Structure formats: C-alpha cells, structure tokens
Amino acid sequence: MSMFLSNKQERFLPYLLIAPTVAVLFTLSIYPLFYAIKTSFQTGDDLHFSLGNFTRLFSDGFFFSALAHTFVFASLALTLEFLIGLSLALLLDSKLRGKNVFRALLLVPMMLPPVVVGVIWRLMFNSDFGAINGTLKSFGFDTTNLTWLASSKLAFLSIIVVDVWQWTPFVFLILLAGLQAIPNEPYEAALIDGSSPWQTFKNITLPLLKPAILIALLLRTMDLLRVFDSIFILTEGGPGNATETISLYIYRTAFRFGDFGYATAMSFVLLILTNIISAMYIRFLQKQEKA
Amino acid sequence: MSKFLSVLLILSLVFLSACNRGGSGEKVITIAVVSGVEGDALTQAAKDYEAQTGIKIKIAQFPYQSLFEKELIDLQSKTGAYDLVMMDDPWFPKFASLSNALTELTPLYQKKGLQGHDEDFVKTSLALCRHPYESGKLFALPYVGNSQLFFYRKDIFEKYNLKSPETWDDVLSAAKTISEKETMKGYVMRAASGNSAVADFMPIFWAYGAEMFDANGNPTINSGEGIAALKMMLELGKYSPSGYASFGADEVSNHLLQGTAAMSINWPAWISAFSDASKSKVIGKMEFTTMPGAKNQGKAEIGNWLIAIPQSAQNKDAAFDFLLWATDKQQMKLSATRGNPPTRTSLFKDEELLKKNPAYPVQLKSLETSRPRPRTPQWNEIENVFGIYLSKANSGELSAEDAMNKANEEVKKIVERGK
Amino acid sequence: MKAQSSKFKVQSSILRYALVFAALIVALVPVYWAITISLKTESDQFSVPPLWFSFKPTLTHYRDAFLERGFGNYFLTSLIVSLSSTALALTLGTFTAYALARFRLRYKLGSRLSMWILSTRMFPPIVTAVPLFLLMRDLRLLDTSLALIITYTAFNLPFVVWMMRGFFLELPKELEEAAMMDGDSRLGALFRIILPLVTPGLAATAVFCLIISWNELLFALILSQTDNAMTLPVGIAGRVTQYEIKWGVMSAAGVAAMLPILIFAMSVQRYLVRGLSLGAVKG
Numbered sequence: 001m002s003m004f005l006s007n008k009q010e011r012f013l014p015y016l017l018i019a020p021t022v023a024v025l026f027t028l029s030i031y032p033l034f035y036a037i038k039t040s041f042q043t044g045d046d047l048h049f050s051l052g053n054f055t056r057l058f059s060d061g062f063f064f065s066a067l068a069h070t071f072v073f074a075s076l077a078l079t080l081e082f083l084i085g086l087s088l089a090l091l092l093d094s095k096l097r098g099k100n101v102f103r104a105l106l107l108v109p110m111m112l113p114p115v116v117v118g119v120i121w122r123l124m125f126n127s128d129f130g131a132i133n134g135t136l137k138s139f140g141f142d143t144t145n146l147t148w149l150a151s152s153k154l155a156f157l158s159i160i161v162v163d164v165w166q167w168t169p170f171v172f173l174i175l176l177a178g179l180q181a182i183p184n185e186p187y188e189a190a191l192i193d194g195s196s197p198w199q200t201f202k203n204i205t206l207p208l209l210k211p212a213i214l215i216a217l218l219l220r221t222m223d224l225l226r227v228f229d230s231i232f233i234l235t236e237g238g239p240g241n242a243t244e245t246i247s248l249y250i251y252r253t254a255f256r257f258g259d260f261g262y263a264t265a266m267s268f269v270l271l272i273l274t275n276i277i278s279a280m281y282i283r284f285l286q287k288q289e290k291a
Numbered sequence: 292m293s294k295f296l297s298v299l300l301i302l303s304l305v306f307l308s309a310c311n312r313g314g315s316g317e318k319v320i321t322i323a324v325v326s327g328v329e330g331d332a333l334t335q336a337a338k339d340y341e342a343q344t345g346i347k348i349k350i351a352q353f354p355y356q357s358l359f360e361k362e363l364i365d366l367q368s369k370t371g372a373y374d375l376v377m378m379d380d381p382w383f384p385k386f387a388s389l390s391n392a393l394t395e396l397t398p399l400y401q402k403k404g405l406q407g408h409d410e411d412f413v414k415t416s417l418a419l420c421r422h423p424y425e426s427g428k429l430f431a432l433p434y435v436g437n438s439q440l441f442f443y444r445k446d447i448f449e450k451y452n453l454k455s456p457e458t459w460d461d462v463l464s465a466a467k468t469i470s471e472k473e474t475m476k477g478y479v480m481r482a483a484s485g486n487s488a489v490a491d492f493m494p495i496f497w498a499y500g501a502e503m504f505d506a507n508g509n510p511t512i513n514s515g516e517g518i519a520a521l522k523m524m525l526e527l528g529k530y531s532p533s534g535y536a537s538f539g540a541d542e543v544s545n546h547l548l549q550g551t552a553a554m555s556i557n558w559p560a561w562i563s564a565f566s567d568a569s570k571s572k573v574i575g576k577m578e579f580t581t582m583p584g585a586k587n588q589g590k591a592e593i594g595n596w597l598i599a600i601p602q603s604a605q606n607k608d609a610a611f612d613f614l615l616w617a618t619d620k621q622q623m624k625l626s627a628t629r630g631n632p633p634t635r636t637s638l639f640k641d642e643e644l645l646k647k648n649p650a651y652p653v654q655l656k657s658l659e660t661s662r663p664r665p666r667t668p669q670w671n672e673i674e675n676v677f678g679i680y681l682s683k684a685n686s687g688e689l690s691a692e693d694a695m696n697k698a699n700e701e702v703k704k705i706v707e708r709g710k
Numbered sequence: 711m712k713a714q715s716s717k718f719k720v721q722s723s724i725l726r727y728a729l730v731f732a733a734l735i736v737a738l739v740p741v742y743w744a745i746t747i748s749l750k751t752e753s754d755q756f757s758v759p760p761l762w763f764s765f766k767p768t769l770t771h772y773r774d775a776f777l778e779r780g781f782g783n784y785f786l787t788s789l790i791v792s793l794s795s796t797a798l799a800l801t802l803g804t805f806t807a808y809a810l811a812r813f814r815l816r817y818k819l820g821s822r823l824s825m826w827i828l829s830t831r832m833f834p835p836i837v838t839a840v841p842l843f844l845l846m847r848d849l850r851l852l853d854t855s856l857a858l859i860i861t862y863t864a865f866n867l868p869f870v871v872w873m874m875r876g877f878f879l880e881l882p883k884e885l886e887e888a889a890m891m892d893g894d895s896r897l898g899a900l901f902r903i904i905l906p907l908v909t910p911g912l913a914a915t916a917v918f919c920l921i922i923s924w925n926e927l928l929f930a931l932i933l934s935q936t937d938n939a940m941t942l943p944v945g946i947a948g949r950v951t952q953y954e955i956k957w958g959v960m961s962a963a964g965v966a967a968m969l970p971i972l973i974f975a976m977s978v979q980r981y982l983v984r985g986l987s988l989g990a991v992k993g
Contacts, residue, residue: 013809013813013896013897014809014810014812014813014815015809015815017805017806017808017809018805018806018809018810018823020802020805020806021802021803021805021806021827021867021871022806022823022827024802024860024863024864024867025827025830025864025867025868027864028838028842028860028861028864029830029833029838029864030830031841031845032838032841032842032845033833033837033838033841035841035844035845036837036838036840036841039840039841039844056708059704061701087729088730088733091726091729091730091733092730094726096726096727096730102730102734103979104976104979105734105737105738106733106734106737107975107979108737108738108741108972109737109740109741111921111968111971111972111975112741112925112968112971112972113924113925113927113942113943113967113968113971114925114927114943115925115927115942115943115946115947115964115967116744116943116946116964116967116968118947119744119946119960119961119964120740120741120743120744120961120964121740123743123744123747123957123961124740124743127534128756129755129756129757129760130760131739131740131743131760134757134759134760135759135760137759138759138760144533144534145533147533147534147537149537150534150536150537150686151534151536151537151686152683152686152688165736165737165740169737222831222832225834226834226835226836228835228836228927228928229925229927229928229943232927232947233946233947236356238483238484238485238537238682239483239484239536239537239682239686240484240678240679240680240682240683240686240688241484241679247834247835247836250836250839251836251839251928252675254839254840255360255363255364255932256356256359256360256363256671256675257671257672257675258363258364258367260840260844263840264837264840264841267834267836267837267839267840268837270834270836270837271833271834271837274832274833274834275829275832278829278832282825321936326948326949349936351935351936351937353948354948354949357948361935364843364935365935368843368844368847370847370852370853370935372852372853372935372936373935373936541955
C-alpha cells in the first residue's frame with residue numbers, strides 16, 4: 001500500500017490517465033445536453049425563450065401514444081426475452097455435446113447490425129413473397145389478411161418478434177455466464193437433501209443468479225426504451241403511428257419537421273424517465289454487490 | 292511492446308486517412324436528388340454535363356422521405372452540403388419561407404445578361420416555383436412535369452360495356468362490376484400514411500367540393516363534403532387488393548402491371564413501364580385519361596419536381612449554369628426520353644416525343660388544368676398528420692367521421708403553432 | 711460439471727437436443743433466407759412457395775450493389791470509422807480503467823467517476839442526437855468520417871472502461887508491486903506485465919466496440935449528407951424506405967454488412983462470454 005503514495009508521479013498518474021476519457025465524454029455527452037436544454041426552451045423562428053415546448057407535451061396525443069407504445073413494447077419484449085433466454089441458458093448449462101458450437105450459433109442474431117435485421121425481417125414479413133406467408137400459403141393457409149407490416153396490430157407484434165429474435169441471445173449469454181459461475185456445492189447439498197428440480201431451481205439457482213438477471217434486465221431495459229434502428233427499417237413507425245416509439249417520434253419531430261426545440265424537450269422527458277429506471281436498477285445492483 | 296506499437300501505428304494511419312476523406316480542393320457541384328426515375332434522369336444528365344464540360348458533379352441520392360430530411364436540415368442549418376436541391380413541389384413553400392434558404396433566380400439570370408426564364412415553361416409548373424405562389428419571386432425551375440392521370444383497363448371496360456370513368460360514381464360502379472366478374476380487383480390505390488394516402492386522396496376530396504382551408508386559413512377538412520369524399524375512398528377500398536392501406540406507388544403500379552387491378556390514380560412517369568415487356572403483362576390495354584369528377588370537375592393534383600439553389604451553396608454560379616443547361620429544351624427532351632414528363636409546352640407537342648409518348652396530349656391537358664396542394668409552409672406536418680388519419684380510416688381503425696374530425700383538430704393545432 | 715437430479719437426466723437429453731435445435735433453426739433460418747434472396751434472380755425471389763434450396767444462384771446483386779451503387783464506398787467508410795473509434799476508445803478507456811481499478815482517489819472520486827462514466831451509456835442516443843448534430847455543424851465537421859469517429863469513440867468509452875476495470879480488478883495488486891520493487895516504473899509494469907494478462911479482455915472489448923460502431927445507424931444517418939461519410943447501415947437504410955425496393959441489392963449489402971462482424975465475433979467468441987461474465991456479472 002505504501003508504494004502508491006510515495007512517488008509524486010503516482011499521485012498525478014491516475015488523474016492523467018482518467019482525464020482524456022472524461023474530456024471526451026464531457027464534450028460529446030454532457031455538453032450537448034446543456035445545448036439541448038437551451039434549445040428546448042426556444043420556440044419560433046426567432047428562438048425566443050418560452051416554455052411552449054414543454055406545455056405542448058401535455059396536449060400532444062402523439063407523444064403519449066409514443067410513450068405508451070414504447071412501454072408496452074419494452075415490457076412485452078423484455079418478458080419474452082427473459083423467459084426464453086433463461087430457458088436457453090438452463091438448457092445449455094449442462095453436459096450437452098457440441099455445446100460450444102450451439103452457443104456460438106445462437107449468438108448470430110445479436111451480432112447483426114440492426115439495420116440488417118430490419119432488412120431480413122422485412123423480407124420475411126413481406127405479405128406476398130416473404131418466407132412466412134410464402135410457407136403458410138404452401139400449406140394452404142389463406143394469408144390475404146396477414147399483412148404483417150401493414151396492419152397496426154400485426155405490425156406491433158412484428159416489431160416485438162424482431163426484437164426478441166435479435167436480443168434473446170444477449171440475455172441468454174449473460175444468464176449462461178451467471179449459471180456457470182454458480183459453484184457446485186449448493187447443488188450437491190440440495191441433492192443430498194432430496195430437493196425436487198423445481199425447488200432446487202427456486203431456492204438455489206434463482207437467488208444465485210440474481211446479479212446476472214439484474215444486469216441482463218438493466219441492459220435490455222435501457223436498450224428497449226431507446227429502440228430505434230430496427231423499427232426504423234421495419235416500419236418507420238407505421239402504419240400510421242402504430243409502431244412509433246418515443247425515439248422515432250423525436251427523430252421525426254427533429255428531422256422531418258425541423259422542430260428542434262420540441263424534439264429536445266421530449267428528449268429530456270425520455271432522459272428523466274430512463275434515469276429514474278436505471279437508478280432503480282443500479283440501486284438494486286449495488287445492494288447485490290454489497291451482499 | 293513493439294507489437295503493440297505497430298498496431299497503434301497502423302491504426303493511427305487509418306485514423307489520419309479518415310481525416311483526409313470528405314474534402315477536396317477542386318470545384319465539385321453537389322446535387323441532392325431523389326431515388327427513382329426522376330432522380331435517375333437528373334443523375335444521367337449530370338454525367339452528360341461532366342463529360343461535356345469537365346466540371347465534376349457529385350450526386351447524393353436519397354429516397355423521398357430522406358431527401359426531404361436532408362434538404363430541410365441543410366437549408367435550415369445552412370450547412371452548404373448541396374449546391375442544387377431537387378424538391379417535390381409541396382416542399383417548396385416550406386423551404387422558400389425559411390429565412391435566407393433559397394437563392395432568388397432572377398438576379399442570377401441578370402448576371403448572365405438574361406431577362407429571366409423563357410416562356411416555354413408550362414404556366415402551372417412555373418407558378419409552383421414562385422414564393423408566394425404564382426406571383427412572388429422565382430426561386431426554382433421545374434424539372435419533371437408530373438400531374439396525376441387516371442389509369443384504367445380499356446379492354447375490361449369494353450368487355451363489360453362500362454361507361455368510361457368520368458365521375459367517381461362511375462369509377463365505383465365499374466370497380467364493383469369488375470371485382471365481381473373477374474379475379475382481378477376493380478381498383479387499387481395508395482393509402483400508406485403520409486404522402487401516399489394524401490396524394491391519392493386529394494383529387495377525390497377536391498372533386499367532392501371539399502377544401503383543406505377556408506379563406507381565413509382555418510382547416511375545413513371535416514366538412515360534409517370532406518367526409519363524403521373519404522367515404523367514397525373507403526368504398527373504393529372495398530374493391531381494392533387487401534393491404535392497400537399500406538400501399539405505396541410501387542405496389543399500386545405492380546398491381547396494374549401484373550393485371551391484378553383494373554383502375555387507379557397514378558403518375559405519368561409510370562406510363563412507359565406499361566409498354567415494357569419485361570415489366571408489363573398488360574401491354575396496350577391501359578388507357579390514361581383525365582381525373583374523374585363529382586360535384587366539381589375532376590382536377591388532377593400537380594406534382595412537379597423542382598430544382599433550386601440553396602443560399603449556403605458553395606458554388607452558386609456553377610450550379611446555376613448547370614440548372615440552366617439541364618432545363619433547356621434539348622436536355623429536357625433527353626430527360627423525357629428517359630421517362631420524365633417535361634415542363635416545357637413545346638416538348639409536349641414535339642413530334643418525336645409524341646411517337647413514344649402518345650399520352651402527352653392528355654398529360655399536357657392534365658398539367659395545365661391541375662391544382663397544387665395547399666401552399667402552406669406547414670404542409671409537411673399537415674400531410675403527415677392527415678395521412679395518418681386517412682390510413683387509419685382505410686385500415687378500419689376509425690370511422691370516416693372520426694378520422695376527418697381528428698385530422699381537422701390536429702391540423703388546427705399545427706396551424707395555431709405556425710401563427 | 712453440475713450434479714443433476716435423476717429426473718432431469720433421463721428424458722432431458724433428447725428433449726434438450728430437440729429444443730436447442732429448434733432454437734437454432736429459429737435463430738438461423740431468417741439469416742439463411744436473406745442470404746438466399748441476395749443470390750436469387752428477381753423472379754425467383756418472388757416465387758411462392760419460397761425456394762429454400764432449389765434455385766440457381768447469381769451474383770448480379772452483389773455486382774450491382776458494390777460496383778454500381780456505391781456500397782463499396784460505404785463498406786470502406788464503415789471499416790475506417792469502426793477501426794479508428796475502437797482503437798481510440800480502447801486506448802483512452804483502458805488507461806482510465808486501470809487508474810480507476812488500481813488507485814484510491816480522494817472524495818470517493820473513483821467510484822463516483824465509474825458510475826458517471828457508466829451513466830453516459832444510459833442516455834438514449836436520440837437525446838444527444840440533435841445537439842451533437844448542431845455541435846458538428848458548428849465545428850464544420852458535418853459529413854465527415856472524423857465526426858463519426860469522434861462520436862463512436864464517446865459511445866465506446868464507457869463500455870471499455872467498465873469492462874476493462876472489471877478485468878483489472880481480477881488481477882492481484884501484488885503483480886505490479888513485485889515488478890516495481892524490482893525497479894520497474896508503474897507504467898512499465900502496466901505494459902510489460904498487466905496488459906499481456908488482460909489480452910483476452912482487451913480482445914473481447916475490442917470486438918464489442920467494433921460491433922457497436924459497425925452496426926450504429928442513428929448518428930451515422932444524422933451526421934452524413936453525401937456519401938463522403940455514409941456507412942454501410944446508412945446506405946442500406948437509405949434504400950429500404952424507397953418506393954421501389956430492390957431486395958436483391960438490399961440483401962447483398964446486408965450480407966456484406968454482417969459477414970465481417972460474424973466472422974470476427976465468432977473467432978473471439980470464447981472471450982465474449984468471459985468478457986461479459988467478468989465485466990458484467992462480477993461488477
């Protein structure tokens with residue numbers, strides 16, 4: 001311990017090593033935020049100061065729809081990703097031959113650029129010749145009403161399917177790592193005690209897996225709340241605004257209507273929401289770390 | 292250690308090369324064009340110009356929505372990325388009303404010793420290029436002279452002795468008959484929300500006597516006439532292929548070309564595809580005519596592509612030279628052979644062009660009697676919202692009354708904000 | 711290996727394999743489908759029932775995409791931007807991670823900074839999109855690869871710091887202390903002893919950064935105006951919303967966009983799990 005503070009160089013070294021990173025992050029992540037705050041209080045061509053952008057939020061039906069869409073989407077996708085991811089992790093955490101190959105292949109969807117995922121699924125969902133309708137048709141199903149990306153309800157379902165397809169491997173990976181980190185002793189003890197598989201799972205596996213679960217849920221929630229890329233390609237928020245999540249609405253407001261002020265005001269609401277949610281998760285995490 | 296350093300060296304070289312990209316000293320004119328026939332023709336023209344004059348032209352091609360976004364950003368933030376911008380006429384009011392965004396063309400003409408534009412341009416096309424509409428200063432030149440036509444299968448009409456479609460009621464009854472008696476659908480339209488739905492709805496809307504705004508600028512979308520017009524659209528939807536509620540121009544044309552639908556509103560740019568054996572299964576069977584009417588005489592919606600020069604452009608004079616060149620009679624004729632309807636009256640009457648485009652007389656008539664979409668700078672937002680509700684009505688989510696009422700409310704909010 | 715109760719063992723094996731295969735099919739079939747589209751002629755693409763295997767492949771779409779439509783350019787831009795930003799982030803971030811892992815700073819700065827750095831990753835990108843656009847415009851960096859490199863470096867930094875800090879924390883402090891007692895400087899010890907030990911971590915982190923940069927869409931879309939600075943995702947996105955979608959070209963571009971990432975990621979796949987588990991699970 002005494003090695004650290006004896007050298008003058010030592011004292012400054014850490015700050016030197018940290019400074020560039022802080023500088024970059026400050027310039028590109030924090031400074032823009034201040035700029036955004038300024039912009040959100042400006043309206044009109046002359047950019048006069050006004051609270052208009054914020055008051056407008058309360059009467060904007062599209063804003064509330066976008067928030068609703070985002071939350072419903074995130075909850076459904078997260079639930080499915082968690083359940084399927086956990087199942088896959090449990091499946092692969094065992095003496096399975098070729099386990100490594102399976103694991104490697106299962107990771108493919110999450111590696112792909114979301115844009116490519118969007119293109120792939122637009123192809124799959126194409127009502128006329130896509131793989132899904134095409135295959136159903138060849139089995140004799142009438143697919144005239146299965147216009148996946150053109151009907152509001154089906155489109156919403158489609159974006160969930162795509163996200164689950166792409167990101168379940170991510171959850172699976174983290175949970176698998178978590179499972180593999182659990183030592184053998186508790187299981188052996190449970191075996192001796194005569195625990196049923198379900199009891200073992202509930203009393204031993206789940207609690208020990210908690211940190212991994214929290215991390216997986218945290219990371220996914222953050223990503224789901226700000227989802228943009230694949231939906232942009234898949235439906236652009238359509239049909240109408242049926243699949244328009246908050247990021248898409250902000251994008252549309254800023255870059256299609258040129259209304260930067262309102263867009264930044266909305267961004268702040270989104271930022272506050274994600275901060276609250278991430279703070280909750282992080283507090284859970286810190287409690288876990290101390291335990 | 293040395294391995295680490297060498298990797299670092301390579302990466303810094305990569306990094307430095309990145310810094311050098313994206314900027315060169317020589318004069319390059321950058322043009323933002325739209326993806327598709329219209330933009331492709333301009334791209335071709337640019338290549339010809341380069342070959343002729345040696346001046347380098349860089350094309351930035353984007354699909355419709357993206358092009359609007361990029362141009363809006365460039366004009367609003369004055370980034371100077373583009374020397375020439377190709378725009379759909381409904382975008383013009385917004386761009387022209389941004390302060391110091393577009394360059395007035397008359398001074399540029401005068402700099403060259405010219406009085407101004409020549410008289411050959413079709414009046415309705417040129418009117419679009421003025422801000423305010425028709426009477427104001429000139430900020431653009433029209434390049435593609437599109438105005439809607441009504442397409443229908445004359446062979447099927449003859450088969451069932453159907454009256455040629457002069458009113459929307461004619462269209463509806465013909466659509467019903469055809470859908471019942473044939474496997475194909477009687478009608479097809481675009482109802483994807485946004486530009487697609489609105490562009491195809493306006494002719495019906497106007498024919499029923501409805502107007503977007505009253506004399507004071509208040510929205511009157513949900514007038515009795517407006518709702519009646521939407522109801523007609525929904526009726527026509529019953530005889531359209533399923534999923535039409537999200538069709539764009541591509542799907543509509545495909546259905547017509549494949550013979551799976553018999554009638555539609557469409558743009559003249561697609562006419563040539565109908566005689567193309569590699570695309571069309573209905574060669575020689577399609578008829579193109581003027582827009583059906585109802586209470587009012589049918590008026591086509593005009594949809595010209597204009598070219599303007601941003602004020603922040605880095606090479607204004609060179610850009611103007613190109614603009615004059617590309618819109619002169621000879622070049623525009625060439626563009627017409629590449630599939631773009633011209634904006635010069637003389638070209639619509641040109642013998643050579645007439646041979647390949649027998650529909651030109653109808654197109655000219657349609658163009659001269661066409662109406663533009665409302666010339667408000669907020670058209671983009673209005674069209675967006677209106678399009679959403681039209682699409683919802685067509686997908687069955689909302690009734691015609693609800694859709695129009697909600698649309699009217701939202702448009703009112705937009706107009707209020709603009710005041 | 712874990713002990714398993716007898717009930718699990720018996721039926722489970724066959725069932726397990728079956729379920730895993732089913733999962734694999736779901737994961738891989740869409741990718742396969744897209745690859746076939748990129749190799750099919752246009753009329754084959756539209757055929758019903760879909761042709762899974764029996765079609766004559768053609769390379770026209772690839773030729774079209776890369777030679778005629780500028781995707782080669784987009785690929786190059788993506789490559790330059792991803793490699794540069796990863797290199798920068800890895801360099802800056804690793805040093806920072808080391809400092810945070812090894813030194814106890816005053817006022818609990820260490821853990822505060824770690825949390826702050828982590829929190830910047832929490833921003834929804836759209837929040838900084840507009841101001842970043844305006845910033846780049848003011849710096850006259852719009853439509854340049856440099857703007858993207860800088861932006862992506864900022865994205866990757868928190869991740870690098872977080873991951874590498876975890877790896878450093880795993881190594882006992884005694885290692886450097888021993889080296890320094892032998893006369894080495896701290897930085898020397900860092901380079902000669904510590905870094906080689908965390909190479910798997912560096913590799914995993916580098917791959918993640920590459921993936922994040924390569925795949926990014928929003929900022930690439932916003933910060934580019936001509937193909938001076940268009941990356942592969944932007945090129946693809948730009949064509950998909952178009953009026954007449956050329957699926958062959960789209961999927962050819964898509965395959966090109968995913969191949970490098972897949973190959974690279976698969977080759978360091980072992981480290982990926984370690985990286986995630988060390989960096990994430992153990993905090």
